Amino acid sequence: MQRKINVAVIGGGSWATALVKMLSDNDQEKSIFWWMRNKDAINYIRQYHHNPNYLSAIEVKIPSAQITDDLVHVIASCDVIIWSIPAAFLKNTLESIASEQLAGKRMISAIKGIIPEENQLVGDYLQTVFDVPLAHIAVISGPCHAEEVSLEKLSYLTIASAATDTATLFADLLCTRYIKTILSDDIYGTEYGAVLKNIYAVASGICHGIGYGDNFQAVLISNAIREMARFVAKVHPIGRDINESAYLGDLLVTAYSQFSRNRTFGNMIGKGYTVKSAQLEMNMIAEGYYASKCIHEINKTYRVDIPICRAVYAILYEKHSPHVEIKLLAEQLT
Numbered sequence: 541m542q543r544k545i546n547v548a549v550i551g552g553g554s555w556a557t558a559l560v561k562m563l564s565d566n567d568q569e570k571s572i573f574w575w576m577r578n579k580d581a582i583n584y585i586r587q588y589h590h591n592p593n594y595l596s597a598i599e600v601k602i603p604s605a606q607i608t609d610d611l612v613h614v615i616a617s618c619d620v621i622i623w624s625i626p627a628a629f630l631k632n633t634l635e636s637i638a639s640e641q642l643a644g645k646r647m648i649s650a651i652k653g654i655i656p657e658e659n660q661l662v663g664d665y666l667q668t669v670f671d672v673p674l675a676h677i678a679v680i681s682g683p684c685h686a687e688e689v690s691l692e693k694l695s696y697l698t699i700a701s702a703a704t705d706t707a708t709l710f711a712d713l714l715c716t717r718y719i720k721t722i723l724s725d726d727i728y729g730t731e732y733g734a735v736l737k738n739i740y741a742v743a744s745g746i747c748h749g750i751g752y753g754d755n756f757q758a759v760l761i762s763n764a765i766r767e768m769a770r771f772v773a774k775v776h777p778i779g780r781d782i783n784e785s786a787y788l789g790d791l792l793v794t795a796y797s798q799f800s801r802n803r804t805f806g807n808m809i810g811k812g813y814t815v816k817s818a819q820l821e822m823n824m825i826a827e828g829y830y831a832s833k834c835i836h837e838i839n840k841t842y843r844v845d846i847p848i849c850r851a852v853y854a855i856l857y858e859k860h861s862p863h864v865e866i867k868l869l870a871e872q873l874t
């Protein structure tokens with residue numbers, strides 16, 4: 541018989557809201573705790589059982605007392621933790637938390653980003669700063685938009701961990717009628733793949749915003765998966781099939797879907813918005829913006845040929861013209 545466990549979801553955005561739904565719809569007996577920083581949203585959810593800001597159609601079935609902005613309490617109450625806030629805000633959020641408070645807990649990163657100040661993957665950050673053993677860490681990836689979880693559209697999540705029991709723990713917690721879970725041991729490749737696909741989605745959006753068509757997009761994405769394969773093979777050289785859902789699948793959904801934050805952000809840049817104005821226009825976070833700078837920095841060590849990432853970096857951080865930069869990139873695509 542499975543033991544009842546307490547699960548924490550950390551974050552108040554679309555993905556955290558979708559994860560709460562998955563956990564609630566999953567059959568395994570458990571208690572769900574939900575942390576978010578926005579007090580007004582907490583009060584609203586306690587009263588009306590819907591997140592007012594993200595995926596508000598989802599009914600939240602957690603007891604009110606377990607929805608809180610008290611991070612210390614939530615962490616102390618739970619055996620397992622799901623991190624689901626954009627990477628750029630994780631360091632700040634964990635400011636008040638010490639390693640001892642995370643000791644013995646299993647955790648999974650649902651974050652598809654890099655800690656900007658450290659240029660570290662979330663898994664690495666949890667290991668190096670909080671002494672969480674690698675075997676206690678997993679990551680969630682795969683092509684899955686929160687909006688489609690809300691609609692209960694069949695989706696596949698890849699749960700990657702160096703330890704099979706940790707991957708299985710989270711796979712068992714998240715599977716539902718509409719969510720299938722796939723296990724992987726490629727934790728670094730899965731995390732880097734998810735970070736890179738966000739940059740490629742920004743590129744895809746930029747090209748669409750400028751006016752390039754479907755024919756060009758297909759060539760861009762074909763080059764993007766080869767670029768991802770080169771980069772991931774260099775930073776974590778193990779055998780993997782880059783065509784699996786966690787890599788190619790996630791790249792395709794983010795590059796083509798109407799729900800993609802990163803593509804939407806890129807589209808605005810292609811249409812002439814500044815980074816600031818595009819960010820202000822969105823109630824959501826495009827991780828690819830932050831990831832672009834991090835990958836640029838990290839690649840100073842690895843020196844992989846990543847022309848699409850380089851073009852996105854030049855547009856977002858060096859203020860190069862999207863028209864000129866994509867024209868130059870187009871000369872290099874094959």
Ligand SMILES: NC(=O)c1ccc[n+]([C@@H]2O[C@H](COP(=O)([O-])OP(=O)(O)OC[C@H]3O[C@@H](n4cnc5c(N)ncnc54)[C@H](O)[C@@H]3O)[C@@H](O)[C@H]2O)c1
Nearest residue numbers: 552553554555556624625626629651652685686824825827
């Ligand atoms: N949305 C999805 O479909 C999806 C799917 C898989 C993975 N993810 C990943 O989940 C993570 C969370 O993304 P999301 O889609 O839930 O976010 P979102 O774009 O829906 O919402 C933004 C979140 O960022 C928070 N935020 C904004 N400014 C902040 C600040 N200054 N300090 C602290 N928090 C702040 C907001 O409160 C909100 O919770 C990201 O890494 C994303 O890549 C998202």
Ligand SMILES: O=P(O)(O)OC[C@H](O)CO
Nearest residue numbers: 682683684794800801802
């Ligand atoms: O497509 P985005 O940019 O909204 O990212 C969301 C998820 O990573 C898709 O799997």
